[in-house]
Amino acid sequence: xxxxxxxxxxxxxxxxxxxxxxxxxxxxxxxxxxxxxxxxxxxxxxxxxxxxxxxxxxxxxxxxxxxxxxxxxxxxxxxxxxxxxxxxxxxxxxxxxxxxxxxxxxxxxxxxxxxxxxxxxxxxxxxxxxxxxxxxxxxxxxxxxxxxxxxxxxxxxxxxxxxxxxxx
Numbered sequence: 138x139x140x141x142x143x144x145x146x147x148x149x150x151x152x153x154x155x156x157x158x159x160x161x162x163x164x165x166x167x168x169x170x171x172x173x174x175x176x177x178x179x180x181x182x183x184x185x186x187x188x189x190x191x192x193x194x195x196x197x198x199x200x201x202x203x204x205x206x207x208x209x210x211x212x213x214x215x216x217x218x219x220x221x222x223x224x225x226x227x228x229x230x231x232x233x234x235x236x237x238x239x240x241x242x243x244x245x246x247x248x249x250x251x252x253x254x255x256x257x258x259x260x261x262x263x264x265x266x267x268x269x270x271x272x273x274x275x276x277x278x279x280x281x282x283x284x285x286x287x288x289x290x291x292x293x294x295x296x297x298x299x300x301x302x303x304x305x
Contacts, residue, residue: 154294161290163205165267167277168285175277177291177299178267180205185214186267188253188286193261195220205288206249213248217241252287 165186167176180186189200197219206212215232218241232245255274257263258281263274265286278284291299 159292161292162296163209163288164291164296165265166287166289167265167272167274168287169278170283170285172285174289174299176265176272177289177296178265178270178272179291179296180268183268186265188255188263188265190255190257190261190263192218192220193258196260203253209251209288209290211250211253211286211288213246213250215242215244215246217243252285255284255286256281257284 162179162181163184164177164179166174168174178186185202185204187200187202189198191197192199195218198217199219200217201213202215202217204212204214219239220241232243235242235244255263257274257278259275263284265272265274274284
């Protein structure tokens, strides 16, 4: 009986490998300018992610909220900041600005990007909040280097390969 069904286990393994190579997960990718991924964070359930940092001029906290969109685009859905002035976003036609005890929230935004570039410095403390993780840019990039944030679909196999290659 066992001899006649020897093909079931290899068949299940092959089927699993095929499924793992077909199913893709939108992932936040942090890379250097040459596009080489330093960090890949799959967005398993909650597809939203946030980049937070200290504003380089105002020295106040900023949070930018994003969500993946079709064609590997990134949609900026809102921002939170604690000071109006140089470099703080607001176009009246693209959202609602609310001041809640000194925290300004701009919601209802819908800015689309292919990628977003940041230049983290030690005092700006750029951080990615995604999939329950809090990751500091400084753990992967040196100060003053341009960091590109993009969305890319990763299959399970590609995620596993990236984990082994980068050890992240």
